[in-house]
Amino acid sequence: MTTLAPPPAPVHEDGARHRSAPPADGGLASRARRLFTGAPEDPRWARPALWAILVLATALYAWNLSSITGNTFYDAAVYSGTKSWKAFFFGALDAGSFITVDKPPFALWVMGLSARAFGYGTWQLMLPMVAVGTGSVALLYRLVKRDFGAVAATVSALALTLTPITVAITRDTNPDPILVFLMLLGAAALLKSVRTGRLMPLVWSGVAIGFAFNTKMMQAYVVLPAFFLVYLWAANASLGKRIRNLAVGTVALIVSSAWWMVVVDLIPASSRPYIGGSTDNTVWDLVIGYNGFGRIFGASSSVGSQGNGAGFGGEAGLYRMFNDIMGGQISWLIPFAAIALVAGLVLRGRAPRTDARRAALMLWGGWFVLHYLTFALAEGTFHPYYVTAMAPGIAALAGAGGVMLYNAFRNGSAAKWGWVLPAAVAASSVWAVVLLQRVSGSGTLYTVAEVMAGVAGAASVIGLLIGRFTKRQRLMGVAALAAVVALLAGPAAYSASAATSSTNGTNPTAGPSTGGMGGMGGGGGQRPSGADGGPGTNSGEAPSGSGDGQEMGQPQSNSAGSTENGGSTESGTTESGTADGRTGGGMGGGTQVSSAMITYLKENQDGATWLVAVANDQTASSIILESGEPVISMGGWSGSDDAMTLAKLKSLVKAGKLHYIVVSDSGQGSSNSEISTWVKANGTAVSDYSGLYRLDASDVS
DSSP: OOOOOOOOOOBOTTSOBOOOOOOOOOSHHHHHHHHHHOOTTSOTTHHHHHHHHHHHHHHHHHTTGGGOOOOHHHHHHHHHHHHOHHHHHHTBSSTTOSBBOSSOSHHHHHHHHHHHHHOSSHHHHHHHHHHHHHHHHHHHHHHHHHHHOHHHHHHHHHHHHTOHHHHHHHTSOSSHHHHHHHHHHHHHHHHHHHHHOOSHHHHHHHHHHHHHHHHHGGGGGGGHHHHHHHHHHHOSSOHHHHHHHHHHHHHHHHHHHHHHHHHHHHSOGGGSOBOTTOSSSOHHHHHHIIIIIHHHHOOSSSSOOTTTTHHHHOSSSTTGGGSTTTHHHHGGGHHHHHHHHHHHHHHTTTSOTTOHHHHHHHHHHHHHHHHHHHHHHOOSOOOGGGGGGGHHHHHHHHHHHHHHHHHHHHHTOSGGGGGHHHHHHHHHHHHHHHHHHHTTTSOHHHHHHHHHHHHHHHHHHHHHHHHHHHTOHHHHHHHHHHHHHHHHHHHHHHHHHHHHSOOOSSSOOOSSOOSTTOSTTOSOOBOOOOOSSSGGGSSSOOOOOOSSSOOBTOOOBOTTSSBSSSSOOOTTEEEBOOTTSOOOTTSSBTOEEEHHHHHHHHHTOTTOSBSOEESSHHHHHHHHHHHOSOOEESSTTTTOOOOOOHHHHHHHHHTTSBOEEEOOSOOOSHHHHHHHHHHHHHSEEOTTSTTEEEOOGGGOO
16 A cells, blocks of 8 residues: 655745645634644744744843833823823823923823823833833734745844844833834834725824824834835835825824824913923924924924934934944844845846835835934934834844845845845844944953854854855755844843843933943933822832932933033932033022922922922922922923923912922023022022022012
8 A cells, every 4th residue: 555645844935844734713722723833834933933032022121120210201291191181181291281291192191091000100101111012023023924934024023122222222111112113003004005905004004103203203204205105116006096095194194193283282372281392382393393303403402403412322424323332222233134125126126016025125125224314314312212213124124135135045046146145144243243342341241242243153154155055955044043143142132231231211222331321321310219109109119210329310420421411410319400411591400409308398388289390301300200299390301491481480379389499590591590580589598408499479579
């Protein structure tokens, strides 16, 4: 009798063997199996590998959660939003809704809902960040897998997980992780619309980017040129239908972007908070100025003047992503991704217009290039953590482009382009060694990573070449795995450092400090546990200190000897100051606010809405988080916003809504000087606390 052996599992274009599909029963048990084992057509290792990566991502983002120091600026706004729905809607810094933060409130809403549901504390604020960070990894995996297979998707997901700056910023309360997740949702819907030609996925793509706009304004729009180009070129529809669909999608984008801005700007200024960061108390000015063109061109603004961002991320220029500050945060895979993009587009050059792989390459390539140019050339305020938005493009190109190059190399196709893979691996391995050499002596972790990158990179290149000449595909496969090790050893070391060290709440970075105002453990305000009913006494643990000995709101010295928030500090105090080192416009600038002063203020608040008025957001946010009471920031983030006028101050005092104000002699600006002069002339100095004045209704003439 002749026995027929079952046919071997098919080998797909991604080079992996796939299981033959069993009969589909469509039941609940089948769906549960697929959740953990993957689709029948997937390689057996694919779904376990994905779960392992997601567990790794969650561990990196949530490890030692209690040590995480978020951004006190946003933490205070979230706390205020748990006390007042009005503050929640507007994104106000204080529960009395005097002034907003300098961003739209969607990220605050997400964290605020978590805090309202579970109580205010570190893990409650971090829960959404960890969720969207891990969700971004899963979403990128799904997007890459659909067009390039499981191998490419696995490499992409692992690359995104181990991007150092992504680990650092996801362990923080800045809005960027939510921004990235929403942009990926927009990309997923766009690619679905490209494949199907249907309108609704394109509409949902516009809605997702609109919500991203309401997270971080103009930064969400960086990817739009790539989105429009990919749809217009590759969508499976006639040209007329593509144009009509784009018009409808654009309307959805505009509506979902502008609704909050329009509502806020239509509300009379007297009935809402001052728009922090604006020059005319409108969200529109914030969009086009401080959070728009001011970031790109360095237009004069409170903290966005030309060149002001250089201290955070280095001087503007095409080399910025590779400098001593930025290189270790994002540049590890840039050489490989750039080579893979060009080669991949050439390899798909003769494909039909609607080719899904070329469309995906165009999308991820545009995502990468547009972000690179925007961040590299920006002359306004630029923080290293902004570039986490570039990471999905780099990771997708590394995975998808790498698999395309490997297949071309293995099959000997596409003439000389098939030989690009060893060159790309060699270039990125050498760059990884250069980056690790910059931090040599910083610890055994980086030394081991340097050795791994060098040895694995050399082994990969040699193995690929020998395997190709000897036709040994197994050797080429092992060499490809060595390439993954070489390219990700350095990012893994930086990411492990970010996950096991206290992060910098204001300007988080990963790895050893290499200059600028970044570096692990540098800068950023700290919040002590709440006192006398403050946030620390709510359900859940209050966000705690950074572990480097900082006291409440105390800026950390940077490499240049100045402070993140400007001004010097002493233990147990916080000093007002601006991001460019100026004191806060004469309203509390240079005046120390101690815990003892806060206790005094609470004991003598006498029913006032606000505990005290201080110079800027940094000082106000720290007091809010320690006291649990609303605090007025008269000058916004930098101390130079025109949020407080003398007439407004008098009306607040007259109504009994404010009794205390902190002023100093370092006035800058006529309005601030006018306020300081009036307060000193009419208020009563509290002798125990320098710069603190008491004002009552009888003091207002």
